Structures are given as C-alpha cells and as structure tokens.
Amino acid sequence: MARRRSNGEGSIYRRKDGRWEGAVYVLTTGGIKKRVSYYGRTRNEVQRKLRDAQHQADQGVPFPERNWRLDDYLDYWLEHVVRPNLRPATYARYAVTVRLYLKPGLGTRMLTQLTVPIVQTYLNAQHQAGSSVRNLYIIRETLSSALTCAMREELLTRNVARLVRLPTYYRPKIQPWTPDEAARFLTGARTDPLFPAFLVMVIYGLRVGEALGLRWGDVDEAAGVIRVRQQLQRVLGNLRQAPVKTESGQRDLPLLDVVQRVLARHRTTAAGHCSPDDLVFTTSTGRPIEPRNLTRSFKRLCQQHQVRVTRVHDIRHATATMLKNFGVPVRDAQLILGHSNVSTTQEVYQHADVAGQRRSLRRVESVFARALQPNENDGDAGERCRQDRVLSRQIRASSLWSKLRLPLISMEPTEGFEPTTHGLQSALEDGRRSFATRAQSVRLYAKARMSLWLLGVAAVSLAVKSEHDQRLPST
Numbered sequence: 001m002a003r004r005r006s007n008g009e010g011s012i013y014r015r016k017d018g019r020w021e022g023a024v025y026v027l028t029t030g031g032i033k034k035r036v037s038y039y040g041r042t043r044n045e046v047q048r049k050l051r052d053a054q055h056q057a058d059q060g061v062p063f064p065e066r067n068w069r070l071d072d073y074l075d076y077w078l079e080h081v082v083r084p085n086l087r088p089a090t091y092a093r094y095a096v097t098v099r100l101y102l103k104p105g106l107g108t109r110m111l112t113q114l115t116v117p118i119v120q121t122y123l124n125a126q127h128q129a130g131s132s133v134r135n136l137y138i139i140r141e142t143l144s145s146a147l148t149c150a151m152r153e154e155l156l157t158r159n160v161a162r163l164v165r166l167p168t169y170y171r172p173k174i175q176p177w178t179p180d181e182a183a184r185f186l187t188g189a190r191t192d193p194l195f196p197a198f199l200v201m202v203i204y205g206l207r208v209g210e211a212l213g214l215r216w217g218d219v220d221e222a223a224g225v226i227r228v229r230q231q232l233q234r235v236l237g238n239l240r241q242a243p244v245k246t247e248s249g250q251r252d253l254p255l256l257d258v259v260q261r262v263l264a265r266h267r268t269t270a271a272g273h274c275s276p277d278d279l280v281f282t283t284s285t286g287r288p289i290e291p292r293n294l295t296r297s298f299k300r301l302c303q304q305h306q307v308r309v310t311r312v313h314d315i316r317h318a319t320a321t322m323l324k325n326f327g328v329p330v331r332d333a334q335l336i337l338g339h340s341n342v343s344t345t346q347e348v349y350q351h352a353d354v355a356g357q358r359r360s361l362r363r364v365e366s367v368f369a370r371a372l373q374p375n376e377n378d379g380d381a382g383e384r385c386r387q388d389r390v391l392s393r394q395i396r397a398s399s400l401w402s403k404l405r406l407p408l409i410s411m412e413p414t415e416g417f418e419p420t421t422h423g424l425q426s427a428l429e430d431g432r433r434s435f436a437t438r439a440q441s442v443r444l445y446a447k448a449r450m451s452l453w454l455l456g457v458a459a460v461s462l463a464v465k466s467e468h469d470q471r472l473p474s475t
Contacts, residue, residue: 010050012043022046026057068155070114071107074098077146088235088242095236097142101126106143111155116163119143123164133169140164174310176318176351179325181307188305194289194297196266197281198315200226204253205319205337208291208312209233213241215278219263225252226259228338232279232288239288241277249338320349325356 010024023037038049068076078098082091105122106114123136131139144161151159177185182202189195197211206214209231218227228251230241244250263280270282281289295312302309310318316337323333334345 010054012046012050014043020046022050024050024053026053068111068150069107070109070111071103073111073150073155074102074107074146077149081149082145088240089233092236093138094142094145097138101139102143111150114147114160116160119160120164123166127167133167136166137169140166171348174314174317174351176314176321177308177310178318178353178355179322182315182318182322184305185302185307188307189301192297192301194281194294196262197289197294198298198301199262200259201312201315202319203256203259205316205323207231207245207316208294209242210244210249212279212281212289212291212294214280216267216280217278219255219280221255221260224255226255227252232291234291239290241288244338246338246340248334248340251335251338253336317349317351320345321351321353324350325353 010022012020012022015021020040020043021037022040023035025033025035036053038046038053040046040049078091078095082094086094105126106119109118119140123139126139127133127136140161144159147156147159147161150156186195186199186202189198192198200206200214201208201211204226206228210228213230213232214226214228215230218229220227228244228249231244233240233242235242266280276286277288279288283289298312299309301307320333320337323336324330328336330342330346330350333350334342337345337349339345339349
C-alpha cells in the first residue's frame with residue numbers, strides 16, 4: 001500500500017486521457033501562494049518535476065505570478081522598464097528590433113521555455129536569410145537586455161541569449177579625411193549657410209546632434225568657452241532636444257578666435273530669424289535644422305568641390321586622427337571628443353594613416369642611418385660582409401707575425417745562427433708573401449717602430465756609459 005503523502009509534498013494522480021498530473025502550492029513573486037500543476041507521460045516524470053519545484057522553493061526562489069509569453073513580456077519591458085529609464089533613442093532602437101525581429105520569430109514562445117538551441121537556431125536562420133552580422137548582434141543585445149530584466153524580476157534563472165554564439169564582427173574600416181581634405185572642404189563651403197556648423201564639427205569633432213543643438217547661451221565669449229550640453233535628435237518621428245549622450249559628453253571647449261569670428265558674423269546674419277529655442281543654427285524661418293538636411297548639404301558640397309565623400313559622422317573620426325597626428329595627448333583628445341573611455345578614442349576614432357606611419361618610421365631610420373649608410377667602394381651587402389671578415393683575419397695574422405718576426409729582422413744573427421734554416425722564420429716568410437697590401441703596410445710600420453726603439457735604447461746606453469767614465473778618478 002502506497003504511503004500517504006505529507007502536507008506540502010503535492011499530489012500526483014492520473015488523468016482520464018492517460019497522462020499523469022502533479023500539483024503543488026508554491027510562493028509567487030507577488031507574495032501569495034499559488035497551485036502549480038505539472039504534466040507528464042509517467043508518474044516518475046511528474047514526480048521529478050515536483051521535486052525540482054520544491055527544491056526551487058526551498059532555495060527561496062519565488063515562482064512567476066503568471067506564465068509570460070515572450071511577445072507579452074517584451075511589450076511590458078518596453079513600456080514599463082525601457083521607456084521610463086533609458087534614453088528615447090535607445091527605446092526607439094529596441095522597439096524597432098522587437099517589432100521587426102523578436103516578435104515574428106520568437107514571440108509565441110513561453111518565456112520560461114526559451115533555450116539556447118531555440119535562440120541559436122533562430123539567429124542562424126536570420127543570418128542565412130541575409131541579415132548582417134552587425135544586425136545579429138543588435139537582435140541578441142535586445143533580447144539579452146529583456147531577459148536580464150526578467151532575471152531581476154525572478155522570472156528566469158538564466159539568460160540564454162548570452163550563451164548564443166555569433167560570427168565574429170569586424171568594424172568597417174574608416175578612412176577619415178586628411179587635414180588637406182578637411183581644409184579644401186571648409187574652403188569650398190565658406191559661402192554655404194551651414195558653413196559655421198561644419199566649421200565647429202571639423203575643429204571640435206562635435207556630433208551632428210551636438211552641433212545642431214548648440215545654443216547661443218552655450219557660447220560664452222566672456223569666458224572664452226563653448227559649453228556642449230544638449231543635442232538635437234529625431235526620435236520616433238519627432239525632432240526633439242535631449243541631453244548629450246553621456247556624462248562625459250558634457251564638456252567645455254575653448255572658443256577659438258576663428259570660431260568666434262565666424263559665429264559673430266553668423267549671429268549678425270541670423271538676427272532677423274531668431275529661434276525660440278535660442279539655437280545657433282536654424283533655418284531661414286528660425287526652426288531647428290533637420291539632421292538629414294545637413295547630411296544632404298554635406299554630400300552636395302563634397303561633390304561640388306571634388307572632396308572625397310564620407311559619412312558626416314566620419315568628420316569626428318577625422319578630428320580625432322588629426323589630434324593624434326599633431327601629437328595631442330590621448331587624454332586631452334578624449335576630453336575634447338567627450339568620450340567616456342580612452343579606449344574608445346584610441347581604438348574606434350583614431351585611425352592609422354600611411355603619412356603618420358612614414359614620419360614615425362623615418363625617426364627610427366634616422367637612428368640607424370649612419371650605421372646603415374652604404375659604401376660606394378663595396379659591392380652588395382654579402383660581398384661587404386665577406387671582405388670585412390677577410391680583412392679582420394689579415395689584421396690579426398699580421399699582428400701575430402710582427403711580434404714573432406721583428407726580433408729576427410732587427411738584430412744581427414749571432415755566431416752559429418742560420419736564419420735560412422730556422423723553421424719558424426721560413427713559415428712566416430711564406431705566410432707574409434700571401435698577405436694583402438694592408439698586412440704588408442702594418443708589418444713595415446711595426447718594423448720602423450721597433451728600429452726606432454732599438455736606436456733609442458742604444459743612445460741611452462752610450463750616454464750612461466760616457467757619464468760613468470767621466471766620474472771615474474784618474475790613476
């Protein structure tokens with residue numbers, strides 16, 4: 001006879017359709033107890049699910065108050081988590097990704113039934129359908145943010161989106177303007193109404209929204225600074241003013257003389273159509289300038305004055321690269337551009353150029369230029385190395401020969417001494433004849449020095465003997 005189950009262990013029974021069902025009361029995230037049912041083909045399967053539920057309850061992890069479908073939870077997450085806490089542009093990006101990709105592909109799945117294989121298969125299918133690698137990363141980032149929020153609300157125990165693997169994403173290579181290209185663009189755009197906006201973008205590296213959101217109150221001529229505090233953006237169809245992207249983006253930049261003169265002239269020209277928002281750059285009617293219109297004017301001016309066409313945002317990359325090439329410390333470049341991290345300035349915005357690399361390598365070349373200077377009398381490098389080794393051996397041999405030979409050639413042979421029969425002298429004579437001209441000159445120089453030394457010794461000896469003879473008493 002089966003034992004009676006204790007209170008709290010749950011109950012297991014067989015349904016009329018032949019399946020087994022188990023039920024147990026658990027604590028939900030709302031703080032109330034709720035009866036949760038589990039189903040299975042066998043009793044053991046249901047019993048295992050009940051044990052898992054009881055173990056989760058013993059660990060103090062509450063159960064979801066409701067079973068969320070992914071599309072329902074994404075709607076809740078966008079309206080109650082993203083919109084109140086994140087920037088409008090971030091909300092718009094997440095909302096587009098949810099509407100176009102997550103809801104059609106995974107929206108009907110239950111939140112607790114999402115697994116790594118399910119998400120991996122969906123992203124692989126998107127990639128095969130033509131989605132770029134960058135788009136796959138955006139989809140995974142959006143889903144991961146939503147599932148992380150579900151983990152905070154204790155609806156999930158893990159974030160399966162973080163475990164999905166994607167192809168490696170390589171940033172597209174950007175070739176920013178050179179100083180000559182930037183100067184030619186500004187020279188050609190001097191008569192354009194948006195020239196002051198392009199000028200501050202090139203010199204300070206401002207974003208498009210930061211330049212268009214600049215107010216006259218931010219241009220402090222007395223203090224000589226430009227305060228970057230807001231930007232102009234079009235979000236969800238509305239053109240609005242918003243704070244700058246990050247806290248580091250709130251920066252004070254020095255008001256340069258050329259910028260001050262251009263802005264003063266622009267203020268005089270725009271005096272007839274003042275903006276109610278105190279914006280520096282406006283249309284002829286005083287309304288904010290649409291960022292897309294500035295982009296169109298930028299491309300038109302590039303084509304008109306035969307300047308290489310790039311993205312408007314690449315002006316910021318050009319400014320960062322010019323600061324690097326001019327030797328500006330990376331910390332100062334980071335503060336000018338308003339980046340939160342130095343790594344963003346170095347790895348994303350500052351680019352290598354051939355001219356800068358050539359200048360750097362020429363400095364290295366100058367250190368070794370004298371040592372590597374070619375000799376006109378030598379052939380190729382291999383022949384020069386061979387001749388250097390031969391000459392070194394000849395010098396060493398001539399030095400040794402001189403030490404052994406000089407005593408033999410500097411003194412008269414003594415009685416019974418036969419120079420022609422001396423083995424060492426004969427061998428050295430044969431070796432001497434095989435030496436080059438340089439070895440012969442060394443030997444002759446050494447012989448002359450030895451002769452002078454012997455004459456000096458003889459002179460000193462004669463002088464000492466003469467003095468000694470003079471001091472002897474006469475007999």
